[in-house]
Amino acid sequence: MVDKKIYKETEDKMKKVLDNLKSDLAAIRAGRASTALLDKISVDYYGVPTPVNQLATISVPEPRMILIQPWDVKTITSIEKAILKSDLGLTPTSDGKVIRLVLPELTMERRKELVKMAKKKAEDAKVVVRNIRRDTNELIKKMEKNGEISQDDSKRWQEEIQKLTDNYIEQIDKALTNKEKEIMEV
Incomplete structure (x- = not known):
């Protein structure tokens, strides 16, 4: 040995x-929503790259939707930008309080x-x-x-x-x- x-x-x-x-x-999406999709995404939070899951509550209310509820509403635009820059290929929609990511059918x-x-x-x-x-x-x-x-x-x-x-x-x-x-x- x-x-x-x-x-x-x-x-x-x-x-x-x-x-x-x-x-x-x-982190590679397979048709259904998973919070793991956002694990590799970092947001510039006051000059410090911070993972999304440390800035918001992330949930999956539907099989093809991820809901991101930031604790600080000022971070919504930063989170949206980070998602758009990522290789997820998803477009976030926001109502000012939460961000919704709808995963299209693959x-x-x-x-x-x-x-x-x-x-x-x-x-x-x-x-x-x-x-x-x-x-x-x-x-x-x-x-x-x-x-x-x-x-x-x-x-x-x-x-x-x-x-x-x-x-x-x-x-x-x-x-x-x-x-x-x-x-x-x-």
Whole structure:
């Protein structure tokens, strides 16, 4: 078994990559409203970039509508601007007290674009996981070269890291498959 500390650090890094991917995928809309769509949107609040969910109550009163109720009504225009600048492709409507985001029905073309976006995010996550594996293997080889571990241990550790990498690549693929199904549901 790989030195527990090295293995744990590698696993923690890979887990963070998977968690980031899952939050990125949650932000891709799949036809129905979700407060997670606004997680990546920041608003300039008195010169400080602040997430929308820290400036307002966000709810989903209907399957295809998000309601944003700012605590400070002066932030409404800033929130609207941030939503318009984002890659959500939504136009906010406001009555001066609340902002409504109505999600239009997704066309098949838009669904395919969203799937492509999800695939790109998943591929990026796989690249990061593989880079983590490479860095850990370089560390193991360096330890072998310095005589800290034997050649057999080095080979065994690298195999353990490969198994860990395969596991996380599989989880990334599973997360992508689930998101594709969610997006393509008509």
